[in-house]
Amino acid sequence: MCGKEEIKTLIELAKKLEKDEPQESARNYFLAAEALITQASEHPLEQHKYLELAQKSYQKGKELKEKKDTINTKKRFNSLQSKVTFDNIGGLEDLKAEIRLKIIEPFKHPELFRYYGKQAGGGILIYGPPGCGKSLIAKATANEAGANFLHIKSSDIKSKFVGETEKNIAELFEKAREQQPTIIFFDEFEALGSDRTDAPAHDKSAVAQLLTEMDSVDSKDQQILLLAATNEPWSVDPALRREGRFGTTLFIPPPDLSSRKEILQIHLDHRPTEELDYGSLAELTDGFSGADLKAVCEMATDIPLKESIETGKRRLITMGDLNAAIKNTRSVLRTWFTKAVQQVKKRQMEEEFSELITQVQKSENLVVAN
Ligand SMILES: Nc1ncnc2c1ncn2[C@@H]1O[C@H](COP(=O)(O)OP(=O)(O)OP(=O)(O)O)[C@@H](O)[C@H]1O
Ligand SMILES: [Mg+2]
Structure with missing residues (x-):
């Protein structure tokens, strides 16, 4: 676990990386926030101070996460x-x-x-x-x-x-x-x-x-x-x-049932979760893209993370968190497929992009009927 000195180093490093590598900087701010929460639970007298710092560090990380690395x-x-x-x-x-x-x-x-x-x-x-x-x-x-x-x-x-x-x-x-x-x-x-x-x-x-x-x-x-x-x-x-x-x-088609299961696993494997029913999560996310699934995992993780910043206590990511995140995510796939079919038909390119048409025929809920 991180002591005060390590937390200081993490924050210094995060500051240094802010401009050129916002993603890496954000990661350090998140680590610091997590370590500050631990400090808060270990030092009840100074809990308020630590939680305030954790909150600041988390916010900073969140802002940076939105930015793209400029280095490329x-x-x-x-x-x-x-x-x-x-x-x-x-x-x-x-x-x-x-x-x-x-x-x-x-x-x-x-x-x-x-x-x-x-x-x-x-x-x-x-x-x-x-x-x-x-x-x-x-x-x-x-x-x-x-x-x-x-x-x-x-x-x-x-x-x-x-x-x-x-x-x-x-x-x-x-x-x-x-x-x-x-x-x-x-x-x-x-x-x-x-x-x-x-x-x-x-x-x-x-x-x-x-x-x-x-x-x-x-x-x-x-x-x-x-x-x-x-x-x-x-x-x-x-x-x-x-x-x-x-x-x-x-x-590149949208992920099918077993792919969705794998993608969710890839994005949750390294995180503290309760035992998850990946089969049921994959069923609930029909019509989601890989990026949507990643967003679901991030959103679900934020729920216990925010809670622990407020309370100073940790808990695992649950099925409940994931279900809530799924309910709050709207995929853009249907809009894309509807537009794609229109464009391809308008230009009579059905043969060149036949996989696209086949995909739509396989899962009729991908296009909005007109
Ligand atoms: N099959 C997958 N397995 C794991 N993660 C995935 C998969 N597909 C998408 N993702 C997640 O979604 C993110 C976005 O995917 P990616 O950038 O490859 O999409 P894209 O098809 O290039 O989209 P765009 O048309 O918007 O550029 C990835 O960085 C990854 O985190
Ligand atoms: Mg891309």
Whole structure:
């Protein structure tokens, strides 16, 4: 358990990290709050003072938790070492197997694939509803493949100045070539690779530049792999979806019953809980995304945590806390699927995004009937 000195160190460290690594800073504030609660229960005479400090530390942590780490955008195009592996992703077993065969193995053994006349490379477009693990699986893929990982959001390379976006794209590929093997991951891809027929002029040239760079990667047999993720696949420029570019599409579905069970376990395993009936929690969360399930776990944990800040006593996270959190969470999946079906039908893309349509047919409660 933490003594006064350790608490002081934790808070000092949290303060230092506030600006550049808010997430890590928040974690330290939470640890300090927890230690202060323990101090409060051990020192009844000073209980009031300790609880007040705990409350402050907890609040600070909570505010910081909302912030995103700024460090990635500051050090532009620096590769991240991701710690996420396939074990941290609940469900999606078929997809993991497909990614192993189509991405990881060719990436690790290019010579074997060449021997059998199979061409490695080309890009893969991951699409699906928000919060179901697209970004998570891209990070894990880079890690499993032992590759450098460049996580690119379109805001990192898009510029309002003429010619600047193209320059940024060229610079990005240059960086990728320097540090092969590399996976370039374009997150929220629709913002960068949007259909040129609906796009303003300088977005058109960004797509053109991207096409040029992609074609050159393919022809030189480099160890660079392109992944892109989007929840608006219908607005990605068709030229980018052609064979040899982002020709392969992978659909990430919402988690099914057993995946929901696994995701809940992943997010609760390390926390103090009473014995939980995961089967029943999974039943109650039909139609929830992975991100919704994570939010449920966070919300349920906050209930006993807040209580112990007020009372100075600890208790376990219960089924009651989880049920309350489930009742208070509304998933956006239905809204997304309704919009997705409309867009895909409007553009007559049912064949290209057939998994999406099949998913909706399987669980009719995913779309609002019109
Ligand atoms: N299959 C899963 N297993 C474990 N956690 C998950 C899973 N899917 C989602 N999550 C949780 O939800 C969070 C959000 O997931 P992620 O960022 O991968 O969603 P996304 O599909 O990229 O969504 P968006 O379209 O909004 O970018 C993850 O950081 C993780 O905590
Ligand atoms: Mg994402």
